[in-house]
Amino acid sequence: MVKKEGRMVTIEISCVEVWREISNYLDEEISPEMRERMEAHFKACAHCTAVLDGTRNVVGLVGDGRVFQMPEGFSKRLRKKLQKLP
Amino acid sequence: MLAAQGGVTDPLMKMTATQWQLQTKEANLVKRVCDGDREAFYELVCPYERLIYATAISVVKNPADAEEAAQEAVLKAFSNLPGFRGESKFSTWLVQITYNEAKMKVRKAHSHLYESIDDQQENQKGDFWPKDYADWRPIPSELLEQKETREAVHNAINSLSTVYREVLILRDVQRLTIKEATVILGISAANVKTRLHRARLLLRDKLAPGIDGCWIKGQPYRKVRPW
Numbered sequence: 001m002v003k004k005e006g007r008m009v010t011i012e013i014s015c016v017e018v019w020r021e022i023s024n025y026l027d028e029e030i031s032p033e034m035r036e037r038m039e040a041h042f043k044a045c046a047h048c049t050a051v052l053d054g055t056r057n058v059v060g061l062v063g064d065g066r067v068f069q070m071p072e073g074f075s076k077r078l079r080k081k082l083q084k085l086p
Numbered sequence: 087m088l089a090a091q092g093g094v095t096d097p098l099m100k101m102t103a104t105q106w107q108l109q110t111k112e113a114n115l116v117k118r119v120c121d122g123d124r125e126a127f128y129e130l131v132c133p134y135e136r137l138i139y140a141t142a143i144s145v146v147k148n149p150a151d152a153e154e155a156a157q158e159a160v161l162k163a164f165s166n167l168p169g170f171r172g173e174s175k176f177s178t179w180l181v182q183i184t185y186n187e188a189k190m191k192v193r194k195a196h197s198h199l200y201e202s203i204d205d206q207q208e209n210q211k212g213d214f215w216p217k218d219y220a221d222w223r224p225i226p227s228e229l230l231e232q233k234e235t236r237e238a239v240h241n242a243i244n245s246l247s248t249v250y251r252e253v254l255i256l257r258d259v260q261r262l263t264i265k266e267a268t269v270i271l272g273i274s275a276a277n278v279k280t281r282l283h284r285a286r287l288l289l290r291d292k293l294a295p296g297i298d299g300c301w302i303k304g305q306p307y308r309k310v311r312p313w
Binding site: 027057068077078085 | 124127128131132135136139140143149150153156157160161164230231236239240243254255258259261264279282283286287289290293294
């Protein structure tokens with residue numbers, strides 16, 4: 001926010017700048033000022049909102065425990081190896 | 087934070103009560119192992135089996151090689167445990183060993199079959215331009231019950247370069263902090279963020295047209311997607 005003609009306004013941000021920060025936005029690794037600018041941009045830009053939603057979906061997808069499943073018998077084989085240690 | 091509540095302070099990191107309890111429990115287990123109690127070692131590594139397997143597969147891709155690298159890393163951790171000083175979390179230390187073991191496996195045994203990790207200094211400068219602007223509605227969780235969906239996500243992750251895949255797995259699959267990722271990968275926090283950013287956007291582009299991986303030109307996205 002900056003003061004302009006006696007009132008506070010949010011500085012506009014371009015789509016490219018938004019894309020550059022989308023991952024940091026999801027991780028909350030940006031300044032409150034940048035967050036505010038991005039949120040103002042999302043309200044007006046369907047493309048960037050789509051990129052944000054898609055990226056958030058991707059983070060949710062890969063973070064789901066079902067995506068990376070352990071090979072069956074992994075624990076058993078590991079335990080066996082540990083038992084064989086001299 | 088425990089420290090803020092007048093509890094225990096830690097010189098390296100502020101910890102929650104749960105983290106403190108975990109670290110104390112692990113320190114006791116480490117001591118028991120060093121005193122000759124081998125069963126205690128399995129108790130120590132057991133909660134991190136999935137973590138080490140995912141770390142290994144982020145480097146080697148192939149499940150069989152990943153299992154081998156993960157298990158070799160555990161054996162190495164056992165031998166090196168007396169040298170573990172608790173300067174980082176036990177899990178970070180274990181993941182770091184696994185990561186190095188997996189990289190070594192790629193270099194030693196299959197260097198001709200895998201992409202070269204060292205050569206993967208892709209151009210990480212410049213801006214990333216997303217390909218897909220279509221509205222992507224939230225993905226129903228049940229979709230991941232389907233084997234094909236899991237495979238599609240797996241394949242998309244595997245299609246990423248190692249530098250992107252490993253950071254994505256550390257951060258988004260294993261949910262490690264940026265600081266932990268910097269320790270394991272030996273890169274700066276800024277680099278972790280840049281690689282993660284690219285990995286997520288690349289993956290988004292790969293998955294956006296349809297979870298089955300098809301890119302059907304000229305068709306509305308919603309018809310391509312199964313949800």
